[in-house]
Amino acid sequence: MTTDLPAAPPPADDATEAGNYFVSNYPPFSFWQPEQIPAIAQVLDQPAPADLPVGVYFHIPFCRKRCHFCYFRVYTDKGPDEIRRYVRAGMKEFGLYAKRNYLQGRKPKFVYFGGGTPSYLSVLQLEELTQHLKDGMSWDEVEEVTFEAEPGTLTEKKLDAIRAMGVTRLSLGIENFDDHILDINGRAHRSAEVFRAYGYARNIGFPQINIDLIAGMIEETEDNWKRCVEKALELQPDCLTIYQMEVPYNTGIYKTMQAEGKLVAPVANWPTKRRWVDYAFSQFEAAGYEVSSAYTIVKKKETTKFVYRDGLFGGADLLPLGVASFGHLGGIHIQNNADIAAYCDAIEKGEHAVFRAYATDPEERLIREFILQLKLGSASPAHYQKKFGVNVLEKFAPQLASMVSEGFASISPEVITIHRAGLLQIDRLLHPFFLPHHRFARYT
Numbered sequence: 001m002t003t004d005l006p007a008a009p010p011p012a013d014d015a016t017e018a019g020n021y022f023v024s025n026y027p028p029f030s031f032w033q034p035e036q037i038p039a040i041a042q043v044l045d046q047p048a049p050a051d052l053p054v055g056v057y058f059h060i061p062f063c064r065k066r067c068h069f070c071y072f073r074v075y076t077d078k079g080p081d082e083i084r085r086y087v088r089a090g091m092k093e094f095g096l097y098a099k100r101n102y103l104q105g106r107k108p109k110f111v112y113f114g115g116g117t118p119s120y121l122s123v124l125q126l127e128e129l130t131q132h133l134k135d136g137m138s139w140d141e142v143e144e145v146t147f148e149a150e151p152g153t154l155t156e157k158k159l160d161a162i163r164a165m166g167v168t169r170l171s172l173g174i175e176n177f178d179d180h181i182l183d184i185n186g187r188a189h190r191s192a193e194v195f196r197a198y199g200y201a202r203n204i205g206f207p208q209i210n211i212d213l214i215a216g217m218i219e220e221t222e223d224n225w226k227r228c229v230e231k232a233l234e235l236q237p238d239c240l241t242i243y244q245m246e247v248p249y250n251t252g253i254y255k256t257m258q259a260e261g262k263l264v265a266p267v268a269n270w271p272t273k274r275r276w277v278d279y280a281f282s283q284f285e286a287a288g289y290e291v292s293s294a295y296t297i298v299k300k301k302e303t304t305k306f307v308y309r310d311g312l313f314g315g316a317d318l319l320p321l322g323v324a325s326f327g328h329l330g331g332i333h334i335q336n337n338a339d340i341a342a343y344c345d346a347i348e349k350g351e352h353a354v355f356r357a358y359a360t361d362p363e364e365r366l367i368r369e370f371i372l373q374l375k376l377g378s379a380s381p382a383h384y385q386k387k388f389g390v391n392v393l394e395k396f397a398p399q400l401a402s403m404v405s406e407g408f409a410s411i412s413p414e415v416i417t418i419h420r421a422g423l424l425q426i427d428r429l430l431h432p433f434f435l436p437h438h439r440f441a442r443y444t
């Protein structure tokens with residue numbers, strides 16, 4: 001995946017211009033460099049700290065169609081032989097890591113099959129892959145296995161197999177319930193497939209089902225959005241995730257904008273998208289749900305956990321497997337090669353396929369964990385004092401004061417709370433917490 005950020009923090013209001021405003025990591029990707037790859041070997045040679053949780057991420061880069069808004073590394077033209085080769089390479093890559101000192105004997109706390117479309121793989125491929133991962137690192141202590149799925153790729157048989165693999169959190173990329181909107185945004189599935197797949201999944205009894213929606217797809221309207229929220233509520237998912245549509249530079253939408261000489265994307269402006277997310281959250285809250293982050297609302301915060309996200313945000317290790325995968329081991333950020341042929345070639349030669357890395361220092365790790373935590377709506381200063389020896393209320397006093405003065409947050413010695421107005425635009429508000437030389441970076 002390549003991710004682009006604007007040359008400056010995004011605007012507070014107004015039109016949706018090209019750029020990726022979503023903050024998913026820190027420091028920004030553009031600071032990750034091939035020159036830092038040797039730092040990974042040093043980490044892998046050492047034993048890991050005893051109590052550091054680890055998770056496994058496996059990227060499946062295949063999709064039936066490329067959505068016009070997609071900015072991930074995906075392939076829509078690969079045949080069975082290439083897919084088989086890729087899965088084998090991923091398993092071999094896992095083996096290269098699993099035998100190193102840093103990972104030997106460790107048991108993952110969470111596993112994530114992301115994409116692309118993991119459900120694009122056959123049942124046999126999924127079973128072989130999962131068994132291989134379990135053989136290399138015991139799943140005895142796994143608390144959550146997440147699996148992303150595109151509804152049109154799911155049959156009852158495949159869902160049965162996915163559940164039998166140990167998947168506990170099924171994440172369905174629905175995005176919208178209107179077939180015309182799905183169509184003009186390049187999405188492969190239609191609403192009938194959503195309801196069919198969801199029904200199967202509920203009957204099978206996945207412990208947690210998440211559904212994704214996107215606020216502000218091309219031609220989205222007020223009325224249609226309300227209908228989408230209503231239909232989402234009828235499904236009663238355990239978790240609803242809503243993304244606000246953005247238009248990174250490597251999307252089909254941006255290419256069309258360029259061809260037509262347009263600066264503004266043909267989607268709703270930011271205030272409208274925030275209002276739509278707020279509407280959805282309010283409707284779900286009225287039905288008893290609880291907001292659990294800037295993007296998610298769940299049946300019950302206490303029990304509807306997202307172990308992968310919380311592990312990642314809290315500084316857990318994440319072993320990245322597959323083309324373009326992102327991970328984090330022993331304080332080193334890692335991204336794999338984004339070209340599938342180059343990735344497979346390297347792994348088949350017994351080499352790692354890392355494209356770039358970044359060795360974080362303690363201050364960068366503090367900033368990373370602090371800003372990611374703010375996306376969840378609250379942060380405890382005592383936690384950072386204990387873990388990093390830093391008083392975040394003092395270190396970030398100007399940034400926090402600005403958020404408070406704008407009505408986005410409130411602060412007590414015990415907790416920093418981000419209000420709904422702040423959560424709805426949290427990514428925009430996080431840039432001032434970056435170190436000065438990271439603030440105006442453009443991600444490539």
Ligand code: SF4
Pocket residue numbers: 062063065066067069070071072074115116117150173
């Ligand atoms: S299904 Fe997801 S990963 Fe695949 S093209 Fe669409 S947005 Fe991208």
